[in-house]
Amino acid sequence: MRILAALATATAALTALITPAHADGPLGEAGGTLAMPLSEAVKVLPAAEETREGYQRTSFRHWTDADRDGCSTRAEVLKAEAFIAPLQGARCTLSDGEWFSPYDGVYVTSPSGLDIDHMVPLAEAWDSGAGQWSAKEREAYANDLGDERSLIAVTARSNRSKADQDPATWLPPHAAYRCQYLADWVAVKMRWQLTVDDAERQALTEGTQECLNEPVKVTFAR
Template sequence: MSTSRTLRSALTVVALSGGLVLGLAPAASAVPPNIPDTETAQTMLTELEVAPDGSMDGYDRDEFPHWSTVSDNCNTREEVLKRDGEGVEVGEDCYPTSGSWFSPFDGETRSEPSDISIDHMVPLANAWRTGAAEWTRDKREQFANDLDDPQLIAVTPESNGAKGDSSPDEWKPEVREHWCDYGKSWIAVKDKWQLTVNEAEKGALEEMLGTC
């Protein structure tokens, strides 16, 4: 079952004769858009070009301008905070004044927007060495601010920092129940933007799809 339905839950204590039992009370969770189903993701993965990663020569995060203005006073980061949080209210500058954010990577919940990072599912550096080095700067900006696909997700800074620019063979979310959605999201982004995968990366993605 998709972690978008099961991962975000709160422990509740239910009094029963003979003791206390811990149960799971499901709660809704915002997730990035357009995560494919497992069968579609498997097809996408088989169609991705397999090639060794390219060079990091010339790479700079500034080659991927972000966070771009989306509408009115809202930039891409603020749009993701609104989308992925619960009870989010924003001020006139679009910055959240209240809300909470659940990080599926490590199962942590935070109530301050400053305690949340916006993760690029396929990191900018990974994209650079798997095809984006050949793109125009405008296309790299579109990639870094893609709100239409599962490329952006609100997570804790700790999990985002641990991931860095790693591919799935080098880093996976601490919460194993999220591996399915993580793998499908990674594949969907690589498919949309026609980025390559290396052999180890493809093997790790196959493993993650095996948990769906």
């Protein structure tokens, strides 16, 4: 029954919001929610050519402490994703603990061995629409703790291998994680209403053909 209900919800959302092969405008409003099958979500991402003109990493202020609890965004992600909780010292200094890096299937026992990756890299976000955002919106994107798919703890090596690439040129070497990676990429792009170019959409379409067609559910951040 739950499967039928989920399919009905996805179908209703799809019928109400999508007629063309892809969306030409916003998918929804900030705070609104949307769920649809992964294969359809790939289709409705708005299309646009990418441009990196004017990009600087400093345009995205990140690793802030939005709730003023003494722990930066980086530390919050490390605490949330650890399957053996780290020790927390003064000024939210973390030590010990254990994590699993899904990009390369590696277990890590020291926070210093991990990077916090933006699922959709900052440069890619800029290319896909964030270059037109306000500084406040870019800061919110760079520190997005409102959706666990936005930020992920991975080995520094795998993060630097990915760099600012999209799925057209990079996929996680840990093959068992690729469907999850593609679904999360699509979810983050939907959440922030970011565009895709032709090569990216083709890679997403081809890459998700062998994935379970489960609903992608998002709450719009903007």
